[in-house]
Amino acid sequence: MYAVILAGGVGTRLWPRSRKHAPKQFTDITGCGQTMIQSTVARLEGLVATGDTYVITGSRYAGLCTDQLDGLPPENILVEPDGRNTAPAIALACAHLQLRDPDEVVAVLPADHLIQDAVGFQNALRQAELCARRGYLSVLGIEPTKAHTGYGYIQREGRPLPVAGDLPAFPVKRFLEKPDEATAEQFLADGAYYWNGGIFVSRVKRLLAEYERQMPALFAAIDRIASALASNEHDSVLAEVWPTMPDISIDYGLMEGAQEVAVVPMQVGWNDMGSWDALETVIPRDEDGNIPVEGEILQLNSRGNIIAAHKQLVALIDVDDLIVIDSGDALLIAKKDSIQQVKQVVAKLQAAKRSELL
Amino acid sequence: MYAVILAGGVGTRLWPRSRKHAPKQFTDITGCGQTMIQSTVARLEGLVATGDTYVITGSRYAGLCTDQLDGLPPENILVEPDGRNTAPAIALACAHLQLRDPDEVVAVLPADHLIQDAVGFQNALRQAELCARRGYLSVLGIEPTKAHTGYGYIQREGRPLPVAGDLPAFPVKRFLEKPDEATAEQFLADGAYYWNGGIFVSRVKRLLAEYERQMPALFAAIDRIASALASNEHDSVLAEVWPTMPDISIDYGLMEGAQEVAVVPMQVGWNDMGSWDALETVIPRDEDGNIPVEGEILQLNSRGNIIAAHKQLVALIDVDDLIVIDSGDALLIAKKDSIQQVKQVVAKLQAAKRSELL
Numbered sequence: 001m002y003a004v005i006l007a008g009g010v011g012t013r014l015w016p017r018s019r020k021h022a023p024k025q026f027t028d029i030t031g032c033g034q035t036m037i038q039s040t041v042a043r044l045e046g047l048v049a050t051g052d053t054y055v056i057t058g059s060r061y062a063g064l065c066t067d068q069l070d071g072l073p074p075e076n077i078l079v080e081p082d083g084r085n086t087a088p089a090i091a092l093a094c095a096h097l098q099l100r101d102p103d104e105v106v107a108v109l110p111a112d113h114l115i116q117d118a119v120g121f122q123n124a125l126r127q128a129e130l131c132a133r134r135g136y137l138s139v140l141g142i143e144p145t146k147a148h149t150g151y152g153y154i155q156r157e158g159r160p161l162p163v164a165g166d167l168p169a170f171p172v173k174r175f176l177e178k179p180d181e182a183t184a185e186q187f188l189a190d191g192a193y194y195w196n197g198g199i200f201v202s203r204v205k206r207l208l209a210e211y212e213r214q215m216p217a218l219f220a221a222i223d224r225i226a227s228a229l230a231s232n233e234h235d236s237v238l239a240e241v242w243p244t245m246p247d248i249s250i251d252y253g254l255m256e257g258a259q260e261v262a263v264v265p266m267q268v269g270w271n272d273m274g275s276w277d278a279l280e281t282v283i284p285r286d287e288d289g290n291i292p293v294e295g296e297i298l299q300l301n302s303r304g305n306i307i308a309a310h311k312q313l314v315a316l317i318d319v320d321d322l323i324v325i326d327s328g329d330a331l332l333i334a335k336k337d338s339i340q341q342v343k344q345v346v347a348k349l350q351a352a353k354r355s356e357l358l
Numbered sequence: 359m360y361a362v363i364l365a366g367g368v369g370t371r372l373w374p375r376s377r378k379h380a381p382k383q384f385t386d387i388t389g390c391g392q393t394m395i396q397s398t399v400a401r402l403e404g405l406v407a408t409g410d411t412y413v414i415t416g417s418r419y420a421g422l423c424t425d426q427l428d429g430l431p432p433e434n435i436l437v438e439p440d441g442r443n444t445a446p447a448i449a450l451a452c453a454h455l456q457l458r459d460p461d462e463v464v465a466v467l468p469a470d471h472l473i474q475d476a477v478g479f480q481n482a483l484r485q486a487e488l489c490a491r492r493g494y495l496s497v498l499g500i501e502p503t504k505a506h507t508g509y510g511y512i513q514r515e516g517r518p519l520p521v522a523g524d525l526p527a528f529p530v531k532r533f534l535e536k537p538d539e540a541t542a543e544q545f546l547a548d549g550a551y552y553w554n555g556g557i558f559v560s561r562v563k564r565l566l567a568e569y570e571r572q573m574p575a576l577f578a579a580i581d582r583i584a585s586a587l588a589s590n591e592h593d594s595v596l597a598e599v600w601p602t603m604p605d606i607s608i609d610y611g612l613m614e615g616a617q618e619v620a621v622v623p624m625q626v627g628w629n630d631m632g633s634w635d636a637l638e639t640v641i642p643r644d645e646d647g648n649i650p651v652e653g654e655i656l657q658l659n660s661r662g663n664i665i666a667a668h669k670q671l672v673a674l675i676d677v678d679d680l681i682v683i684d685s686g687d688a689l690l691i692a693k694k695d696s697i698q699q700v701k702q703v704v705a706k707l708q709a710a711k712r713s714e715l716l
Contacts, residue, residue: 295689312687312688313689317692317700318699329669332672332675345673
């Protein structure tokens with residue numbers, strides 16, 4: 001099985017640790033000792049060989065991939081001329097993979113998600129691989145733990161597919177965009193809905209066939225790139241063709257309209273680290289009720305604080321439910337409930353052209 | 359006029375910026391570009407020559423005095439073998455000064471106070487000098503701006519002294535220890551009470567005479583040290599005599615029992631920087647209502663925060679009335695009303711033998 005890791009994002013919601021020169025996937029957000037992309041690759045150990053692992057990212061991050069991913073062949077770092085969402089990125093990866101083996105299965109994974117139960121994840125991925133080898137376009141479905149309105153959902157049919165393997169897999173009835181709160185509550189109560197974490201498994205040729213059917217212009221462009229791959233015209237063709245690519249996600253451009261889609265449910269402590277408060281579900285509270293990500297905490301009457309402060313001691317006196325993130329050149333102190341406003345902080349810095357802080 | 363600057367304190371209330379290796383007087387607490395002792399010396403410019411300025415401090419801080427006070431003669435740094443409160447420290451300085459000119463006037467000043475109106479301060483100090491030359495033991499009286507229970511008070515008599523000069527000076531009726539709240543309110547309403555900021559002016563010989571009368575044992579010890587000063591036995595005599603010194607303040611040991619004491623009232627933005635919230639009265643609020651000491655502030659819906667964070671940007675989201683002090687190896691975040699508890703933080707660090715953070 002191949003793996004294609006999507007590492008082109010420039011997420012700002014984890015500012016000031018996620019930065020333009022090193023977005024969150026290249027950062028050790030949880031203080032675990034590995035960057036998120038390193039954890040993503042490590043999580044595939046035993047399932048995907050390093051030589052079969054590909055990363056697709058922007059040109060300014062190619063060096064970070066080389067530095068952070070030991071043993072990754074340089075030719076497995078695929079560079080997008082510029083960011084164009086997931087449909088073109090995955091298509092570009094398929095153009096490379098079809099030259100190796102179009103019958104092989106590929107797992108597509110975001111570089112910036114956390115998964116706490118690596119064994120459970122591998123079991124689910126193996127099941128998705130089995131389905132893919134049977135011809136399905138597989139997707140991992142994250143069993144919802146709350147009525148989240150920030151994710152897309154996957155609705156399954158009632159009966160499992162008759163596929164071998166240890167875990168159930170279901171036909172997908174439909175993909176759904178982010179719901180409102182009432183709808184999300186309904187999804188949660190129903191039990192037949194999963195969060196879409198953007199982890200797909202398919203034969204390469206099956207994916208390419210979907211592109212050809214649903215996004216023919218994009219497929220034609222990718223076909224031109226694939227033809228140029230063996231020649232030394234690859235760079236010039238890529239530079240010519242890429243700007244014509246649509247800015248469309250794989251979900252919207254391809255998954256929603258696909259037939260024969262299978263979902264493998266999983267409950268593996270998945271977390272997309274969409275904002276700093278997510279650390280609360282990832283890192284156990286200390287005996288005083290604070291969440292120590294990095295740095296030592298010395299507290300007096302202070303609880304529920306998420307603290308990431310390099311190697312510093314952080315002394316807290318009479319403060320509750322703060323998020324404190326120190327990045328060396330910027331220090332964020334936010335009320336936990338207001339952490340979504342970090343986007344406004346970044347917007348202010350952008351407006352002030354403070355690129356050194358972005 | 360001589361000046362003796364008391365710089366032996368190891369104040370912990372401004373942790374984590376005030377540290378054992380560099381207590382607050384050797385630190386730029388307000389972000390003004392000068393350490394407190396540098397400001398204290400600068401404030402005397404035109405009144406006291408550098409060669410007539412003495413600093414008394416502990417041996418571990420002698421190097422800091424040399425580094426921070428350009429042009430101070432090395433012999434003007436007087437080293438206490440160990441900290442013994444202000445009465446012995448000032449007596450030791452007098453032992454040195456009487457060899458130069460016992461008829462000259464000396465001003466004794468703490469190294470770690472802020473004074474915003476330097477001109478007003480010099481005028482008051484000049485008036486105190488005039489009184490001292492007339493034989494008085496002079497003290498500067500800080501006109502109270504609130505019913506503070508943390509300071510000693512000086513009560514004056516009703517009529518000014520018949521001394522020349524531009525400012526009034528009054529006979530002191532008595533020195534009073536820290537009052538309770540009701541008494542402090544009464545002092546404030548009365549108008550004849552001043553805070554005692556520990557700034558004294560006197561002829562050297564007048565001070566020594568008070569020591570001889572009120573603290574004869576201490577005077578005898580100082581007399582031995584003075585006799586040894588010219589010889590090369592000074593160090594051994596100091597080492598022998600110093601441990602016998604009582605741990606008594608100049609206020610308690612000498613001022614309270616002195617006769618012919620004059621007080622010169624002043625209103626000069628004096629602040630003893632006893633805790634971090636004092637910065638609120640020293641540093642003007644920015645347009646958003648925060649107090650920027652060091653570091654740039656970017657705020658969303660945040661007010662009343664005191665921020666000292668080196669050269670960092672500090673982004674605040676929905677937080678009010680915090681004190682944030684970053685010292686590079688320790689970060690303090692405290693509710694403003696609870697800042698007195700910083701002493702407990704320091705006590706915890708001491709108990710844990712975390713000397714690197716003290």
